[in-house]
Amino acid sequence: MRAVVFERYGERAEVREVADPKPAEHGVVVRVEATGLCRSDWHGWQGHDPDITLPHVPGHELAGVVEAVGTRVTGHRPGDRVTVPFVCACGTCPSCAAGDGQVCERQTQPGFTHWGSFAQYVALDHADVNLVAVPDGMSFATAASLGCRFATAFRAVVQQGRVAAGEWVAVHGCGGVGLSAVMIAAASGARVVAVDVSPRALELARRFGAAECVDASRVTDTAAAVRELTGRGVHLSLDALGSPATCVASVNGLRRRGRHIQVGLLPSPDGTTPVPMARVIGLELEILGSHGMAAHTYPPMLELVRAGVLRPDLLVTSTIGLAEVPAALAAMGTTPGAGVTVIEPWS
Structure with missing residues (x-):
């Protein structure tokens, strides 16, 4: 073959x-x-x-x-x-x-x-x-x-993320997993904020149901932009890309008792990724992984x-x-x- x-x-x-x-x-x-x-x-x-x-x-x-x-x-x-x-x-x-x-x-x-x-x-x-x-x-x-990608996004949004109609959901990274998550969250009745550096990816995110978009190439603090768009931050946030920057932005964009789902792989030389744990403790945030x-x-x-x-x-x-x-x-x-x-x- x-x-x-x-x-x-x-x-x-x-x-x-x-x-x-x-x-x-x-x-x-x-x-x-x-x-x-x-x-x-x-x-x-x-x-x-x-x-x-x-x-x-x-x-x-x-x-x-x-x-x-x-x-x-x-x-x-x-x-x-x-x-x-x-x-x-x-x-x-x-x-x-x-x-x-x-x-x-x-x-x-x-x-x-x-x-x-x-x-x-x-x-x-x-x-x-x-x-x-x-x-x-x-x-x-x-x-x-x-x-x-689609099954991973479905489990991350529906099963791990426990999305509910009317909630705000942020999706960081609008490749295959991220766009799937946008579509699934929007179909579940959530209001979605899509975050990416690519205008084409954000255009597709709007097509698949995103209510708001943040162009990460044009803002210095994407988490602040997400919080401003949603009032108090999102209920559920996914890092669908997998980088220290998108992981931290996802956590920082949550409101009190919000839920962060790590979907994108996070390779690093020493196997660690910095996470703002003081915010996790102070706001009683949930940090969950999702694997297929x-x-x-x-x-x-x-x-x-x-x-x-x-x-x-x-x-x-x-x-x-x-x-x-x-x-x-x-x-x-x-x-x-x-x-x-x-x-x-x-x-």
């Missing part, structure tokens, strides 16, 4: 022929029809993920057709249209038993713990626990966008997509082939993202 491979961190990847994957006893091989290009893939390429072993094939949000099944798989067969969370749960550890597969103690992640979906085929573990059926009317591009979404919790999200309340298809702003991936992956470090780029490996 053809796949995008990198041999060294930060050095340009290339498209080459590699061996086709084989399914584990509990796993499947999926023919990849669409896969998203995500900032997490850029972090992996930069060497920020300790699970990656070189050489490596990135890619973790995907949709396609089951090609082959392992001997212990009972719920799926070749020809099934499927997607999968980027965290593949084991299904048997205490976290999985509690319904928390997104923090599985023995999780695997395509594109991180093993070769991923920037390829024509990908192997996926524990298929009976992790595969999610793609409805017949849903495109593969739309389904691929669910597996990481377990497969068994997909149905409510899929129903909102089916009903047209949520439109993840509108987030797809470009489609590319494998040959264009190495340049697009490298560009994620310098070019602000706007929307979701989907890769079609067979085009």
Whole structure:
């Protein structure tokens, strides 16, 4: 099969022929029809993920057709249209038993713990626990966008963030995760403030329901701007980008007893990020992380997509082939993202 491979961190990847994957006893091989290009893939390429072993094939949000099944798989067969969370749960550890597969103690992640979906085929573990059926009317591009960014945003806003109609919600960083969060929060009846440095990203945020926008390239204190727009600050704030500056701004923009959700990865040389803890204590703020979404919790999200309340298809702003991936992956470090780029490996 053809796949995008990198041999060294930060050095340009290339498209080459590699061996086709084989399914584990509990796993499947999926023919990849669409896969998203995500900032997490850029972090992996930069060497920020300790699970990656070189050489490596990135890619973790995907949709396609089951090609082959392992001997212990009972719920799926070749020809099934499927997607999968980027965290593949084991299904048997205490976290999985509690319904928390997104923090599985023995999780695997395509594109991180093993070769991923920037390829024509990908192997996926524990298929009976992790595969999610793609409805017949849903495109593969739309389904691929669910597996990481949209599902991550849905859990962050709805399940972790406990969004309520009428609340103010700030979203810092309007790439794929951030725009998904804007759409989901607005559909939940919240008033959304979108924060980004890109006019194009803010334009999309308004299109997807943001009531207010803050151009972070034009203000020196984005948290103060958020508080001014909302009166007393927001009830719920998400750092969807992942940087010390956006994390601190998210916390500082909260009102009393507000909730901060950290979604974007925060790589740093020493593994720490400064957080204004005096404000956290004084205002009784909540600081929560959000890490994907377990497969068994997909149905409510899929129903909102089916009903047209949520439109993840509108987030797809470009489609590319494998040959264009190495340049697009490298560009994620310098070019602000706007929307979701989907890769079609067979085009």
